[in-house]
Amino acid sequence: MTTRNELRLLPWSGPEGKPCYLSTDDKGGYMSRLADNIEAEQLDTAAMLVEHASNTLDDQGTDPDDLRRLTGELTGTLRDVLRVATSRGHLLGMSEPHRF
Helix, strand or coil: CCCHHHCEEEEEECHHHCEEEECCCCCCCHHHHHHHHHHHHHHHHHHHHHHHHHHHHHCCCCCHHHHHHHHHHHHHHHHHHHHHHHHHHHHCCCCCCCCC
16 A cells, blocks of 8 residues: 555545545556546546636626636636646655645
8 A cells, every 4th residue: 555645635525625535556446547537527627617718708798697607617627626736746746735
């Protein structure tokens, strides 16, 4: 098993929003692949949302409720992307995981 400082921050939260970690020596195992796939989906979603946000902000007639909804979606997606960046940076030995 991995040591405490080698735990992988997973791309989802546990109960009460607490971070979840994976301890394994098998980087190709089911949970590692699941985490990789979810991270890829989160990054793809972020790219699509950035495009949508750009188009929405270019539209001068955008309804304030649509802007509020967009802000909420951007906030959640940014949280996901930061978790992915933290996890990958930690795996590379570049930083400690942040609390989300």
